[in-house]
Amino acid sequence: MPSKNAGKARACPLCGQxxxxxxxxxxxxxxxxxxxxNWFGEDYRVPAAQAPDGTADTDRFDEG
Known part of the structure; x- marks a missing residue:
């Protein structure tokens, strides 16, 4: 079974060309x-889970 995008030319994700x-x-x-x-300038971001006190999980040294 061919994929949905078979035969369709995909466009540039930034400008559409x-x-x-x-x-x-x-x-x-x-x-x-x-x-x-855009990555260097932090225009793109990956969500991260934070504790209620604002620290990241990797900032916790007192656990385990």
């Missing part, structure tokens, strides 16, 4: 670099 295999999943070096800068 057709992807270039050299810069996959992006369309150009510019979009690839802009995505990397």
């Amino acid at each position: 057709p992807r270039d295999p050299e810069f996959k999943p992006f369309c150009s070096r510019g979009c690839r670099d802009r995505d990397l800068l």
Whole structure:
């Protein structure tokens, strides 16, 4: 059974232009670099669970 996306060209996640295999999943070096800068600039964030006192689990040395 073919996948739902078979035959559909996927677009660059930043600008929507057709992807270039050299810069996959992006369309150009510019979009690839802009995505990397977004990570460096903390524009993208991964949610983390925190304790009610605001500390992360890795900050707790008194347990176990």
